[in-house]
Amino acid sequence: MKPETLVMKIIEAMETNSPTLITYNGKKVHITQKIIDKYKHCKVRDDIDLERIDENLTKKGGFIPFLPLIFAGLAAGATAGGAAGIAKAVNDKKAEAAANTEARRHNLAMEREA
Structure with missing residues (x-):
């Protein structure tokens, strides 16, 4: 035309x-x-x-093409957050075991002195 x-x-x-x-x-x-x-x-x-x-x-972009990237970022953040939570729980358990061992050693030493 x-x-x-x-x-x-x-x-x-x-x-x-x-x-x-x-x-x-x-x-x-x-x-x-x-x-x-x-x-x-x-x-x-x-x-x-x-x-x-x-x-x-003619559209040169917009919001919709970025949706997969946004959801991927959220999923990665959630995965990283979950992994961080697990690592924190493991480290807390190790710290608690060390504290219990030190408390037990201290209690035994005090009982020997008494």
Whole structure:
């Protein structure tokens, strides 16, 4: 489709105030109400630039592509937290055993003196 025809379709969508779908450079471009509101105040219809509309509509990222990374980070954090909890329990048990051994040695030494 020629660019002039596409501009005419966009102008028609603005005049009728109805969103439409056009194909430009092999891509389907939705002319949404937001775009219509953006360009309908233009006095000169030559201001409509298809390249700019196409750039505005093509998403270059967003939140959804990062969801797996976020969940992976949470899972890694939970795993690390679980491992840290286990290591802390093991170290606490070793420290408690050492304290009990020292207390027993001290008690035996005190009983010998008495």
